[in-house]
Amino acid sequence: MEGLLDGIEHLERELTAEPVAAPAMGSFVLHALLIASVLSYGMISGLFKHSVWGNQGGGGAMQVNLVSSTIPLPNNQPVNENVLATEKPSKAPVAPAPKTQQKVDETAIAIQGKQVKPQEKTTQKTPPQPTPKTDNTARYGEQSGTPIARATQPSVGSVGQTAIGDSDFVSMFGWYVRQINVKMASSWYKQEVDPHTPPGARVYLYFSIRKDGSISDIRLDRSSGSPTLDQSCMRAAQRVDSFGALPPAYTKASLMVSYYCEY
Amino acid sequence: MRRVFVKSLLPHLPVLLLCLLCWHAPSLHAQDWVHTGTNLSNPIVRIAAADFKPAGSDPQTTALKAVFDATLYSDLGNAGIFDLVSKSMAPQAMPGSPQEMVLAQWSAAPASAAMVAFGSFSVDNARLAVYGYLFDTSNTANPQVMGKQYNEAANEDMARTIAHRFADEIIARLGGGVNGIAETKIYFVSNRTGTKEIWSMDYDGQNQRQVTHLGSITLSPRVSPDNSRVAFSSLGREGWSIRMYSLELGRMVSFPGGAAGGSNLSPAWTSDGTKIAFSSSRSGDSAIWVADASGGNLHKITTLAGPNVSPVWNPRTNAQIAFVGGRTNEPQIYTMNQDGSNIQRMTDSGYAVSPSWHPNGGMLAFSWNRKYGPGDPGGQDIYLFEIATMHWLQMTHESGNNDFPSWSPDGRHLVFQRKLGGRTQIWTMLADGTHQQQLTKAGDNSMPNWSWK
Numbered sequence: 094m095e096g097l098l099d100g101i102e103h104l105e106r107e108l109t110a111e112p113v114a115a116p117a118m119g120s121f122v123l124h125a126l127l128i129a130s131v132l133s134y135g136m137i138s139g140l141f142k143h144s145v146w147g148n149q150g151g152g153g154a155m156q157v158n159l160v161s162s163t164i165p166l167p168n169n170q171p172v173n174e175n176v177l178a179t180e181k182p183s184k185a186p187v188a189p190a191p192k193t194q195q196k197v198d199e200t201a202i203a204i205q206g207k208q209v210k211p212q213e214k215t216t217q218k219t220p221p222q223p224t225p226k227t228d229n230t231a232r233y234g235e236q237s238g239t240p241i242a243r244a245t246q247p248s249v250g251s252v253g254q255t256a257i258g259d260s261d262f263v264s265m266f267g268w269y270v271r272q273i274n275v276k277m278a279s280s281w282y283k284q285e286v287d288p289h290t291p292p293g294a295r296v297y298l299y300f301s302i303r304k305d306g307s308i309s310d311i312r313l314d315r316s317s318g319s320p321t322l323d324q325s326c327m328r329a330a331q332r333v334d335s336f337g338a339l340p341p342a343y344t345k346a347s348l349m350v351s352y353y354c355e356y
Numbered sequence: 357m358r359r360v361f362v363k364s365l366l367p368h369l370p371v372l373l374l375c376l377l378c379w380h381a382p383s384l385h386a387q388d389w390v391h392t393g394t395n396l397s398n399p400i401v402r403i404a405a406a407d408f409k410p411a412g413s414d415p416q417t418t419a420l421k422a423v424f425d426a427t428l429y430s431d432l433g434n435a436g437i438f439d440l441v442s443k444s445m446a447p448q449a450m451p452g453s454p455q456e457m458v459l460a461q462w463s464a465a466p467a468s469a470a471m472v473a474f475g476s477f478s479v480d481n482a483r484l485a486v487y488g489y490l491f492d493t494s495n496t497a498n499p500q501v502m503g504k505q506y507n508e509a510a511n512e513d514m515a516r517t518i519a520h521r522f523a524d525e526i527i528a529r530l531g532g533g534v535n536g537i538a539e540t541k542i543y544f545v546s547n548r549t550g551t552k553e554i555w556s557m558d559y560d561g562q563n564q565r566q567v568t569h570l571g572s573i574t575l576s577p578r579v580s581p582d583n584s585r586v587a588f589s590s591l592g593r594e595g596w597s598i599r600m601y602s603l604e605l606g607r608m609v610s611f612p613g614g615a616a617g618g619s620n621l622s623p624a625w626t627s628d629g630t631k632i633a634f635s636s637s638r639s640g641d642s643a644i645w646v647a648d649a650s651g652g653n654l655h656k657i658t659t660l661a662g663p664n665v666s667p668v669w670n671p672r673t674n675a676q677i678a679f680v681g682g683r684t685n686e687p688q689i690y691t692m693n694q695d696g697s698n699i700q701r702m703t704d705s706g707y708a709v710s711p712s713w714h715p716n717g718g719m720l721a722f723s724w725n726r727k728y729g730p731g732d733p734g735g736q737d738i739y740l741f742e743i744a745t746m747h748w749l750q751m752t753h754e755s756g757n758n759d760f761p762s763w764s765p766d767g768r769h770l771v772f773q774r775k776l777g778g779r780t781q782i783w784t785m786l787a788d789g790t791h792q793q794q795l796t797k798a799g800d801n802s803m804p805n806w807s808w809k
Contacts, residue, residue, distance in 0.1 A: 164767060164768060164788065165768055166437065166787060262390050264498070265495075265498050267495050268492045268530065274392055274393075336532060338533070343388075345388060348388055349390070350390045351392070352391075355394050
């Protein structure tokens with residue numbers, strides 16, 4: 094009986110409607126308020142412009158790239174890509190002081206039976222120093238002058254002119270050849286070359302330099318087998334506006350240059 | 357039979373070979389050949405400037421020669437393309453002529469010079485006579501690269517001018533087709549007389565002279581490509597107007613389009629000197645306007661909202677203009693075509709102003725407070741910006757507020773203003789950020805502009 098009563102009571106409790114309306118209303122109001130506040134925040138913050146750092150949606154790229162290759166300044170130092178590199182390096186640590194020999198107390202009385210450790214001989218070993226090569230100098234140009242041309246030149250005509258015309262350009266105007274090298278090296282972007290290119294691959298170009306120093310007739314002479322290397326070397330020549338006027342003492346109209354780029 | 361034929365030919369072989377060579381000879385002689393390539397060690401040219409040999413007994417010689425020697429030495433050092441032999445390393449010899457030149461002295465350590473500039477310097481009848489030579493020390497057979505002779509009035513200015521000219525000749529010869537800048541000028545604003553006037557000086561800070569005497573405020577001087585006129589903005593009765601000063605006539609000349617109401621600021625010449633762009637607020641917001649050099653044919657080229665100021669032409673093509681646009685919250689650098697089309701934003705953030713276009717057209721220099729990112733010290737610094745790749749490089753670091761960069765005509769140097777400790781002064785540097793030098797000391801000096809030649 095008691096069990097039945099309990100069941101009825103339980104059923105009654107189950108069937109009685111719970112007060113849903115008030116909590117639901119509360120929840121609805123709360124959500125509405127939340128949405129309204131988000132919307133109004135968006136609208137209000139849109140109305141007032143404030144200092145935005147960078148593009149909306151990202152801080153922009155962070156780039157530290159050297160562009161100095163287009164500045165006509167000599168650039169023969171390896172590019173230091175370290176952002177934190179400083180021109181004033183900190184001092185190198187002081188070299189450790191040489192080991193001092195253990196002092197032997199001469200006044201001490203020797204303990205009988207104690208083996209005295211023999212002192213290690215400290216003879217400084219100097220590593221073998223390489224002797225610098227005496228012929229370690231830069232050589233410009235692959236070939237020296239063409240002796241054939243000199244031999245066949247008839248020895249008539251004014252001496253002065255022949256001397257200039259006959260002598261090899263490299264020996265007469267070595268400084269101009271250096272200038273060609275510097276200019277070409279600075280306008281050749283090695284990073285354009287496919288890294289799979291075997292090191293040592295060479296592409297040979299022909300071009301001629303006009304009296305005013307401008308470059309013309311750029312042609313590929315011998316391909317390196319790597320199209321990107323060929324292309325990059327051609328581009329290097331095309332980038333050069335002028336090598337500087339040819340030396341006034343050079344009387345011919347133009348100078349032919351055979352140039353190679355070696356990867 | 358065949359062997360006999362060959363045998364009969366043998367005695368004639370040299371002749372035959374010679375004939376063959378003669379046949380080739382014209383092609384060999386038509387042009388000289390140079391064979392060269394990469395990896396052949398291309399060090400910076402190490403150059404020594406010997407003290408010139410004094411000639412004659414005029415009392416002025418010593419003083420003028422000191423000016424000449426110092427100027428030549430500093431010009432070669434400032435060029436940025438040489439490794440200059442320090443005076444303490446150079447031999448004591450003063451060779452005055454090619455005959456007195458001992459190359460071994462200069463090519464040996466510690467000078468180890470690849471090139472030597474030397475010559476003689478004399479004053480005679482109030483005239484300076486200077487003979488200058490440039491020798492290649494590695495070429496004992498034909499060492500002379502250049503020989504020059506100068507004859508000018510004997511005074512300090514001319515001694516300096518001759519040194520500048522000789523240095524420029526050397527730089528033109530060894531600088532790979534880029535002329536030197538030793539004879540160029542820098543125009544700037546200075547308040548040392550009490551009001552802001554236009555001043556000029558040599559590129560190394562010497563010879564500072566006042567150009568305008570308006571007694572008002574003048575800003576942003578821009579010299580014309582032929583060095584005949586200076587355009588600037590000045591505060592007058594009609595507000596800020598673009599005005600023009602003739603350096604040849606030494607007086608103001610008219611520029612009618614420059615004063616039609618509103619603020620007219622920051623003029624910019626095309627590299628051919630035919631047009632001037634400037635910013636004007638005569639029609640509302642500041643916009644970029646273009647006029648002929650005479651001040652006529654005026655038209656507006658930017659139509660976008662927001663202030664657009666500080667135009668500069670691409671000196672290579674004269675077909676593009678870079679400017680500062682304020683349509684976003686903070687000023688940014690933009691480029692556009694000369695008709696106002698194809699506007700492109702260059703900088704993505706921060707506060708970017710004062711563009712200056714590199715002579716080869718490939719780069720911009722400008723002043724930027726990045727306000728964001730690594731290495732940002734919060735200061736305003738000079739940056740280079742390569743237009744094709746959109747890459748940039750910081751030039752100045754943690755040294756005051758830097759603004760108004762202007763390129764030298766050789767594209768190797770920049771002049772700019774630096775505000776440090778409350779004083780604004782003009783500085784120059786190489787375009788890799790090194791070799792920074794202060795040029796002005798008196799008063800406050802700002803808004804430098806490097807002449808075109």
